[in-house]
Amino acid sequence: MNLTHKKILLGIAGGIAAYKACELVRRLRDAGADIRVVMTENATRFVTPLTLQALSGNPVRVSLWDEEHEAAMGHIELARWADAILIAPASADMMARLAAGMADDLLSTLCLASEAPLLLAPAMNRVMWAHPATRANAQILLSRGIQLFGPGSGAQACGELGEGRMLEPLELVQRLAVAISPPSNPIGDAALFGKRVVITAGATREAIDPVRFISNRSSGRMGYAVAEAARDAGAEVVLISGVTSLPAPQDVTRIEVETALHMREAVMQAMPCDIFIGTAAVADYRPTETALQKIKKNADTLTLELVKNPDILSEVAALALRPFTVGFAAETEHLLDHARAKLQRKKLDMIAANLVSEGRAFDQADNALTILWGDSQIELPQADKRLLAQQLIQIIAQRVTQRA
Ligand code: PMT
Helix, strand or coil, rough: CCCCCEEEEECCCHHHHHHHHHHHHHHHCCCCCCEEEEEHHHHHHHCCCHHHHHHHCCCCEECCCCCHHHHHHHHHHHHHHEEEEEEEEECCCHHHHHHHHCCCHHHHHHHHHHHCCCEEEEEHHHHHCHHHHHHHHHHHHCCCCCCEECEEEEEEECCCEEECCCCHHHHHHHHHHHHCCCHHHHHCCCCCCCCCEEECCCCCEEEEECCCCEEECCHHHHHHHHHHHHHHHCCEEEEEECEECCCCCCCCCEEEEECCHHHHHHHHHHHCCCCEECCCCCCEEEEEECCCCCCCCCCCCCCEEECCCCCHHHHHHCCCCCCCEEEEEEEECCCHHHHHHHHHCCCCCEEEEEEECCCCCCCCEEEEEEEEECCCCEEEEEEHHHHHHHHHHHHHHHHHHHHH
């Protein structure tokens, strides 16, 4: 965990967890970071600026109307200075104001005026965290690429038990180091230069008649993000896409397909390749027959007979000239057991497992993945799909290099 020479702007919002910010400043300094602290007015009711000034070794800013600092547009300077902004604790109110793009105090103004990565450590009462307004604000923030660290669950300062506790300072420093350290995010450094990567994305449609079909909720977002991350890592990318409203990513060859059989044909034509990543939600079954005309609703019941589709991923993994083969597992329960079983049954090199129950993953801007291979596993916590895709590509690149 190394933050040497990293310029960290620590924002502290008003909440009882503000007391943990003192320990956080110490841990950040231990990791080598240069810290400037900005507090909201409410935060100063929980812990004094003087304490944080002593701990950080730098003056603490609270007001946007500080004549001494603002004579030289101090807030813009601070916004440009930061390598990353971490707000811990991030209260429900802070999250709401950031989601709304407000700039009514120094901290919110800095967040709006900075291009540095913004990372939040939410901390609030469990009911506030579960409230639809907070959930919606969290979604907005995640969709903008802002990372949320936590919250954790357990005993809360208000005496209740549940989700909403701020993560411990040490864990926050670890998460921050992973999120902003160049070695853990080397997508720009051509990690897949010279590799041909074939990726499937989105849902297939299996026609019942000329106007109806069987499909699923996949939007293609995860697969398109993976294609962009592979392209950014220097790979030549072929994206075989089911039906989606997403535009084709630049500098990626997109092949549009509709059914599982079309997808299989396109995948086999795109072989050989170095890496195959199956993010598509391929329909497991298709109607045995497609009616040539629209089926009339004369009968009270209608029985459809379905036949199994080929498993494209297994077929790729079984090729004589086999690429490094990565599957996805979409599960509503027993995530890791089912994913590990798929890893073995389909003879994959790696699988990315995601929970898809209760509105998760499908057609969302964010997701959470557990990456499994051999006996190893890595958790990629809830984040924007573009960030997850970069992390996944980085892990794949490392494994491919180790195997070569
Ligand atoms: O598209 P989004 O809205 O962004 O949502 C992303 C996602 C949830 C679709 C994605 O993250 C995901 O989980 N993709 C895999 C969905 C799926 O079909 O999972 P599965 O567990 O049923 O299939 C396992 C693997 O086999 C997958 O890699 C799948 O592409 C592949 N498969 C499945 C059936 C089949 N006939 N052929 C296949 O290749």
